Amino acid sequence: MNKITIKPILDIAVEAGQGILKVYHDPAQDFQITSKKDNSPLTAADQVAHEIIMKGLRSLHPDIPVLSEEGADIPHEIRKDWSLYWCVDPLDGTKEFINRNGEFTVNIALMENNEPVMGVIYSPVLNVIYYGSLGEGSFKMTPGAPAEPIFVGKEKSNWTAIGSRSHSDPDEEEVLKEFPVTDKLSIGSSLKFCLIAEGKAHVYYRKGPTMEWDTAAGQAIAVSAGATMLNALKEKFCYNKPNLLNPGFFCYSS
Structure with a gap:
């Protein structure tokens, strides 16, 4: 990973x-708007972002393969041997985009040995970038301005739980009772991981379906800021599976 610097990735995002x-x-x-095989929406903006990111990453690192939501039909037989690859969601929060509430993001993660080691999330409407890499910490910045380090909240009580604006599940409320939650927020896309990373929320539990590109960049940023990411059974959260569908997960302040 030494040859990969994060600045050009920020520029691509x-x-x-x-x-x-x-x-x-x-x-x-x-x-x-069209529909993908899983009936999730696809817009012209998804395709535009996908093409920009693919061109940028291939220009920078032509030897590193890319797994993107808009180019995910890569057999596991090929993917399983990747030791280093990009995991990309060109437009995370397509429903938020369609609803014009501004809560959508561009997600780019670098995966090493099937673990997110670098993540970049850009919110175009907010014009803010969150990024992080293991061992280097996590940061927040406005493009062109200095970056500020961010850290998870260390409070032992009065936690804020954050959840999905478009995909909430009643069962999530029951599971959250094991945490000292006294307040709740809802927001779209991978911004939930970013709020965990900067200490504005403390726990994000998701029961419903997500894909690996939905979580990879957010996990890298949150974990680099001090958070813990586990599956719903409190085990290691895994990537590059034969089926790219994620299980439920927790991301919370450590």
Whole structure:
């Protein structure tokens, strides 16, 4: 991982985000919404961001393969031998994008031995970047401005739980009772991991389905800021599985 610096990845994420905003703010744009095989929505902005990210990563590191939500049809027989690869969600929070609430992100993660070791999340509407890498810590910045280090909250009580705006599940409420939760927030996309990383929330439990590209960058940032990420059985959260569907998980302040 020594040959990979994070600055060019930040630039790619911002370029992809600006491409998304051109679609988002185009009054003549109906987003060209279609459905993928799993019936989740796909827009013109997803495709624009995907192309920008693929071009950027291949230009920087042509030897590192890319697993992207919009290019995920790569057999496990090929993927299983990857020791280093990118895991990308060009537009995380497509429903938030369609609803025009601004809570969508660009996610880029570097995976080493099937573990997220570097993550970048850019919120185009907020114009803020969160990024982190294991051993180096996590940071928040406005593009062009100095980065500020961020850390998980260390409070032992009065925790804030954060959950999905579009995919909440009643069972999640029951599970959260094991944590000292006194307040709750809802927000879309991978911004939930970012709020854990900067100490504005303390626990994120997700029962419902997500994909590996939904969590990889967020996990890298949250864990680099001091959080713990485990599956719903409190075991290691795994990547590059034959089926890229995630199990339930916890991300919480350590």
